[in-house]
Amino acid sequence: MESFDYDLIVIGAGSGGTRAARISAGYGAKTAVVEVDRPGGTCVLRGCVPKKLLIYGSEFSKNVEDAIGYSWEVGDIKPNWFDLIAKKNKELDRLHEIYKNLIINSGCDLHYGYGKLISKNKVLVTYNNKEKVISAKKIMIAVGGKSNFPNFAGNEFMINSDKALDLEKLPKSIIIYGSGYIAVEFAGIFSGFGVDTSLVFRSEYVLRGFDIDIRKRLTEQMKASGIRIFPNNSIECINEIGNKYLIKISNNETLESDLVMGATGRSPNTKDLGLEAIGLKLGKNGEILVNNYNQSNVSSIYAIGDVTNKINLTPVAIAEGHAFADREFGGIDRFISYEDVPCAVFSQPPVSIVGISKNSALEKGIKVTEYISEFNPLKNTITGKVEKTLMKLIVDQNNKVIGAHMLGEHAPEIIQGIAIAIKAGATKDNFDETIGIHPTAAEEFVTMK
Template identity: 65%
Template structure:
């Protein structure tokens, strides 16, 4: 008999942890999943899914305007935020139950509680009723994800994070959002779409660091056209509560009085309460769990995947890492995932999706690259009167003629780039794109008609 209670303990029942546990159990590993909150994790319950639902909801105001441009006679309309949040939460409850069933039906045990390391093979679990138990395992996987991180300044406690923004009982009349990444621009679009006076404050000169510079400019122009006030190259120096409002003092001397302030200045690995330093697990400068190509820490029995490693903080990557781990450890398959050409999307308004290198990144990597570009006003907008424009790019290695990057800002960008990502992953040449017949009339056909 094994001297351990389990073959594998997975701490965290998000998308990555759940996939790790399910596949491991399918190979016969006796597996326990420990989750301090609800099975489903950040993406399903506090991130991607509820955010996308609110993005959908917020877009209807612009769609009504478009409908009027197409000569629909639209009567007075208004949103009901409170009822929307209830419907959103009902859907999240359904997804949570699906995750619980996925875990249990795969043969895993599931304990609701907070896991903390006592030794390399032993954790304590503080259950919801404050009962504390200890459980041992031959291997332990850390899959706890990340959490919001705010800069230090007077009054930063008054900021809400994205978790709370997704569950506000009432819609504010005005809001300051502090940040310039995915979360900041996505929530700016959400609140603006619901008619909230929205201010985006950020210290950089452009939003979305790391993306194609022209696409970043396109997004900022579009956001401003839609009514979002951009305060670039400034920081928040202080937030004060003034009656029912907040006074937000900016580093340029301006002062904004708003109903709500949201911090979206980044996320860090959620490791502070795991006890990792007590048992000697190596941690990086941002709190990330350091792992090798096997997702193994410096302690051979402890592994980590997903956002807690701060490598590629995307849910599908965590899922893929967990599945590959299970295949290697219990399925007798030396399978690893590739971190090259991982597609991603930002559900801003308009949305952005990319795969591969930008032109600047290619040049900096020593690639002799060529950029192909198409920019236009979508057919729909020519009648609706919407001034929003679409921009699409292909980056080509001139030596090999391989397409090494694709970038798009515009409606349905994620749906389009997902297909382009398959072609780039397969090593498609620019001539393969050129010889492909386009679907007309569509935005997607622009990717196969780009010429010098």
């Protein structure tokens, strides 16, 4: 019988990989983690957490406007970007140490270096020009995704979200190419910090795939906030002229900006892992194809998270990693559900959804009733601000609530609670019978008629 160094090798110390490794180790599996950078992964170090911190910082400009509307006398204030980035990085260092200690204290061996598969059970780890080979009965790939830019002249002048999180100073102007969650979130960040912000994208409205009314309202509200919107456009080329960039877009207009950011999507980070050489099958976008056990066509190799391109959300990767450990080493035959997974876009204002939209339901042949509430929140009445909240419930023929959508302040916090109700199979009657908390925006979900 062939012997191995480990029961499990996890390549990638992000949220999903770390969970898989430490729970497996807790079940007694001899486990190794291979990480090319720092434990923590995209979400903790280059995504959700640092981005949310900058969103918090950028929102204070709007809070000041609201304060003036509520008769606060506000003096001259301005952001200190350099200081904020330093504080953000200090927090990321703290979180990195937590992740590193979670791995080590759970009994895993942590190998720093680039991990590449050289057989179905062996990983070549390269670090500082030194190589070593480690082996395991099972190998988990949890290396996440990476930014994906379209191919056009001058695309090398675009920065990605990783670099946008660590700019040494704020530009006076920025053009962001894209309409997905990364694009709209960073548009809100830069605009909130006083940067002249433009958004160029190929569709008519931002957030393709979301509820159409949510998309329309958010696009309108971003425009009203001062963000310049260039829908139905693509970037054809970028030229560097001195300290500026000239960006030609498909309507033949040429825009000028200090900085250009690409946010046109992400792709699975499967290049140079040695996967094809060992016969592992990939999908059309480079994702690792897995079954319900997160197992690839090579029986000893598994994958979780963004590298599988299923639902690219950190909580999903964590759930996949935990379920994998339960099944493979804990004797618990447990699987996660990919239905009714809530998500949020931390735009300004934010969007959050769970379940299905009316259009998606109709495309699937499901007859539904759509309940809608749109209103200007009480908070805005004194300030004169007009930024309407939009809320929807989607109800099927059996009176079951199968979707909830919200655009407005605190949407992610509110939808998280609604997601529990939908997951539990709540009906519209259950919502109607629930007494609302007044005065709140959330009470609209139990008063819609």
